[in-house]
Amino acid sequence: MTDIAQPALTKKDFASDQEVRWCPGCGDYAILNALQKHMAESGADPAKTVFVSGIGCSSRFPYYMNTYGFHTIHGRAPAVATGVKVANPDLDVWIVTGDGDSLSIGGNHLAHILRRNLDVNILMFNNEIYGLTKGQYSPTSPVGTKKKSTPMGSIDRPFEPAQFAVGSQATFVARTVDQDMKHMSKILKAAAAHKGTSFIEILQNCVIFNKDFYATTVEKKVRPDRTVDLVAGEPMIYGADRDKGLRFNGFTVERCSAEEADVWRPDTPSHAPTVLIAGMRDAPEMPVPVGVLRAVEAPVYEVGVNAQVEDAIATKGAGELKDLVYDGEIWTVD
């Protein structure tokens, strides 16, 4: 940071000169808008910000941000971002991905970046469908999804992204909705503040191939009764009248009155509560959880990697090339 006062950047300063080419009505517009707003409000430096993406509709995102950006290959954004962040830990790195990119072709890399706890933010746009290839079911589509490649319905069970994430040792997991700008902004802020990998699932409407897949869950009209916004340290209460609650009973979550609701703790030593809460999605009578589902501290990968280099230099001294070449047993022939 420089000492000279710079004029504060606005949302517009984070928009690139490229024409945005998502379908009209796509949920991605709202997310782009929220991100640009977040960047301006958080005082981000465009020069030190890097958006890395894979392949898919969501992965066009970097082209629309006036920051550094890398549109990579399908599923591999976490691996590319790992190189970027390790090479230069000063950069603020954001990964933009979708349900297919991150949980199907890139599932391995997602698991490993979460386990390593690189200090980056992952925005996973989940529309439960393949958009760019024109509407095949995805690894988050419910069983029985009838699309062009599954005319008799999909057979395989979907991933629950939050369960995948905590199973991979994620230190920050959250869920938000493209339609709810206020909530999305709150979650982005919390994710940005977290040291380590922040995994944010954004339920995102694909108006062409999976229109209103969330109509009965997080859609604005039904949201109060069908969604619970989990906030650390507060009781798990939902409903238009804030009269419904959730509580743990052994290895289950059950509905209860607001008074009987348990307090939500995303930082318990075990990630079991997150697994249980995230699993509510399978039960139609239970609300869909949004908010911060997991938040714990753990060592950050790129810090450890670079600390080892510094430690080696401190203990052995900065290496000269001659130390490597003229090493071991040397002999001279005259």
Add this chain to the structure above:
Amino acid sequence: MTPPTAQDTSAGELPLQQLDRVVLRFAGDSGDGMQVTGNQFTRTSALFGNDLATLPDFPAEIRAPVGTRPGVSGFQLQFSSSDIHTPGDQPDVLVAMNPAALMVNIDTLKKGGIVIVNTDAFKATDLKKAKCDTNPLEDGTLDGFRVIEVGINSRVSEALADSPLSNKDKQRCKNFYTLGLMYWVYSRPLEPTLEWLEEKFKGKDDLIAANQTALKAGYNAGDIRELFQGQYEVPKATLQPGTYRNVMGNQALAIGLVAGAKLAGIKPVYCSYPITPASSVLEFLAGYKNHGVVTIQSEDEIAAICSAIGASFAGSLGMTGTSGPGMALKGEAMGLAISTELPLVIVDVQRAGPSTGMPTKVEQSDLLSSIFGRNGDAPMPVIAISKPSDAFELSIDACRIAVQYMTPVILLSDNFIANGAEPWALPDLDTLKPFPVRFTEEKTEDFQSFGRDEKLARPWVKPGTPGMEFRIGGLEKAPSSNISYDPDNHQAMTDMRHQKVRNVADSIPTPEVHGAESGDVLVLGWGSTVGILRQAVENAQAKGQSVSRIHLTHVWPLPHGLDEIFARFKVVLIPEMNVAQMTSLLRGELPDHNYIPFNKVTGQPFLVTEIEAEIKRVLDEHAGA
């Protein structure tokens, strides 16, 4: 080595006979420590001043069933008092620790050669494990060889009678007993290995003592006259004046990558997924952290190259290393590096393929896939290391080309180079020419992310630079770096990428012709065949045959001047450990010459005699035509 003749030992003094060169092969079970034994003999011989070359030959299985033929691990080395270029075609001496090791290797032993067998390992059960119906010590298998029988197990037990180690652990010292015996036969000093043991087993005094005792016991056993008629000596070689060390290919390669990054003035970030025989490059580099080397052991091959690309995007020198199967997995990401024009070094330590193939055996069969094996028109420079001692220099050159041309570069090695060792005449580091990277930090009026310099390289802007924000990706882009589907732009960008790689030829030397500048046969090689081809061609030249030799290190783009050189010979003979890949390449690129492929894909290097015979065959067919 000349077969030993009967010596008069009645005077009580054992005779010392001088030899020019010896090919020695240790063979035993994978758990017998044959690689350690071979490496110790190599090291001692290097320190003594011999020229040498080695050929480790071990199974892919870490411990195949004990005593079986698939579990045999071998280590061959040639050490000499004169200049040598190969580990030798046929061993003069074979040390066989069990029947399986004997049966797997006996056919390679020179006629009249010495075979030293551990008779304690030839019991009925041992023979059964090795699938021997009869005892090879008795059934005539060893007729024509000079057999020296030593009960190594019992000798080791006797020698270590006072050691507190368990019987099992005592028997693990067998390899040092054997090494001691061979040290006596070839008059080698024990000190380097005694010291090495102290270092290796630091803090484990019982192990140090037992192995040292076994080594000395083996050495002293040499004095038993019934075993050997005398000692041999291979005097110091007359190497070129200079400072030397012994080096393995993967180590020299790793040091070269560090040197390359230092000369470029940027941080090396090496990302790799363990794979035989490339893993030790990662292991060496992980030990060089005090040189500012960052290493990442990635979750898979794709992640490894992608993280390396990410590091280069961020302004470091991304590097990755693998072997054939990993190259196949990295293909799409190589295309990304080509499309985004980022510097990257991709090491491929080739092994026998296809698919998993034979992970510990040598082959040169990734040549065409390295040059062409990606989707789309995706050109990339390819460099081939030919021996451990040139790995340093060529690794530096891979880094130079990567940063000067803003391109990924493939650096080919193979299993023979990776694990082979030879004396390395250490370079004068002051003569290494730096090629410092200059990041673009100011936006000139005509600046474009994919603008071009005189080499056609694009500017390198690193994230963090204010006011230069840009987006890149694998989609086709206009020079501005914005996405473009414009037909003319794709034509122009494809042509540009192609020409840029072609331009690399302007910065590499035309290879030297060894021998007459014109003649009947030009033997052309690339990669690890260099020593064998050199020896075979020198032998042929000594016989007065009209044959010369050329060796390529930069295999793509091809260096300038080859067309003119080839035109001066009737035929170009191309021995390769693949199915004529270089021949196919040259027939396409320089079609006006008579190329004759000579191929071998057994997982073993060529023999000098095989090349000599082929040269003769080709001469008989084409000379004077």
